[in-house]
Amino acid sequence: MRRSGADVAVDQELGEQGGWWTSPSTGSVAVATSVVRRLAWALLISGPVLGGWAIVSQPSADAAPAPVVQSSNGDTAGPGGFAEMYVAAFLRAGEGSQGELAAFYSRAGDLELGGKPDAVQVGQIAAVRVKEIAPGRYWSVTVAARVLEPSVKNSTDSSTGADQPLIRMRFFQVSVEADRGGGPLASLALPSEVAAPTGRMPKAQLAYGDPLPAQASDPAVDTLSQFFGAYLSGGGELGRYISPGTRLSPVRPAPYRSATVTQVAVENTFQDGDGDGRIGAPAGRERLRVVVDIKAARPDGIARPLLYALTLVGRDGRWEVAALDSTPQITLPDLPAASTSAPSNSPVQ
Numbered sequence: 001m002r003r004s005g006a007d008v009a010v011d012q013e014l015g016e017q018g019g020w021w022t023s024p025s026t027g028s029v030a031v032a033t034s035v036v037r038r039l040a041w042a043l044l045i046s047g048p049v050l051g052g053w054a055i056v057s058q059p060s061a062d063a064a065p066a067p068v069v070q071s072s073n074g075d076t077a078g079p080g081g082f083a084e085m086y087v088a089a090f091l092r093a094g095e096g097s098q099g100e101l102a103a104f105y106s107r108a109g110d111l112e113l114g115g116k117p118d119a120v121q122v123g124q125i126a127a128v129r130v131k132e133i134a135p136g137r138y139w140s141v142t143v144a145a146r147v148l149e150p151s152v153k154n155s156t157d158s159s160t161g162a163d164q165p166l167i168r169m170r171f172f173q174v175s176v177e178a179d180r181g182g183g184p185l186a187s188l189a190l191p192s193e194v195a196a197p198t199g200r201m202p203k204a205q206l207a208y209g210d211p212l213p214a215q216a217s218d219p220a221v222d223t224l225s226q227f228f229g230a231y232l233s234g235g236g237e238l239g240r241y242i243s244p245g246t247r248l249s250p251v252r253p254a255p256y257r258s259a260t261v262t263q264v265a266v267e268n269t270f271q272d273g274d275g276d277g278r279i280g281a282p283a284g285r286e287r288l289r290v291v292v293d294i295k296a297a298r299p300d301g302i303a304r305p306l307l308y309a310l311t312l313v314g315r316d317g318r319w320e321v322a323a324l325d326s327t328p329q330i331t332l333p334d335l336p337a338a339s340t341s342a343p344s345n346s347p348v349q
Contacts, residue, residue: 282314
């Protein structure tokens with residue numbers, strides 16, 4: 001097909017102006033298609049990356065969202081947890097930290113804070129005493145915090161010339177208040193640093209006899225040894241040593257390479273008829289509460305002492321583990337032993 005002179009003139013004009021020819025060659029089409037395809041793949045692959053960058057690159061707000069801790073009548077977990085978070089934020093606070101503290105203390109915006117934020121690092125923190133002042137409305141909470149804080153240069157270490165951080169245990173008293181309707185908790189004051197709580201040691205005692213060395217020939221010790229070998233170190237099948245209906249699972253992954261029973265203490269009501277320091281075999285389906293000392297060896301070979309309270313039950317002339325008791329049984333001067341033992345996790349019917 002022959003082209004007219006007008007068509008040629010138009011072509012020349014487009015060429016001079018840098019225009020595109022409307023009927024490209026087959027090679028041009030292939031090149032353009034390849035470019036478009038590569039651009040599409042690039043956008044598809046980079047989409048999630050660009051989206052993530054857009055999220056993390058957003059400017060941060062002046063203050064973090066306030067942690068909402070609800071109060072609950074008769075429950076000290078809420079006030080205690082609130083006080084822990086408040087003290088942790090208070091210890092970390094520095095210049096510009098008013099916004100974080102405002103989540104706990106409404107007048108934090110008026111505070112003058114100096115120093116670098118996070119100069120004090122909070123390692124462990126716990127509410128060690130919660131006293132209810134007004135039922136369901138007002139509490140006084142004592143919080144213990146193990147902190148790592150900067151200190152003056154250690155004069156005894158002149159080789160490095162660097163400041164030596166100091167690990168300290170510090171205590172704070174916090175007032176915690178709740179709305180009448182049980183709404184979010186707040187504090188009306190800053191934490192007050194106080195001395196460590198003092199007082200007499202509790203008068204409670206374990207309701208077990210003196211611990212006796214574990215004897216390998218004792219049927220009860222044999223059951224306990226096999227049980228803890230399976231429970232803590234993955235040695236053997238746990239189900240062989242627990243009573244029917246008891247639901248227990250081994251610790252996974254196994255934290256120890258071995259677990260050895262070293263001592264056993266039996267509840268006070270137990271009578272050692274033979275006087276040989278052995279529990280012996282059960283005569284029937286009697287129940288027996290024991291406290292067991294364990295020497296557990298970590299994978300690196302370092303041994304750690306552990307203590308467990310268990311309930312054993314007799315069946316077919318041998319002992320089986322009926323439960324890992326949540327707490328050991330205790331006795332108090334003004335309470336019978338039966339009322340001071342927490343329920344086990346797997347009660348025997």
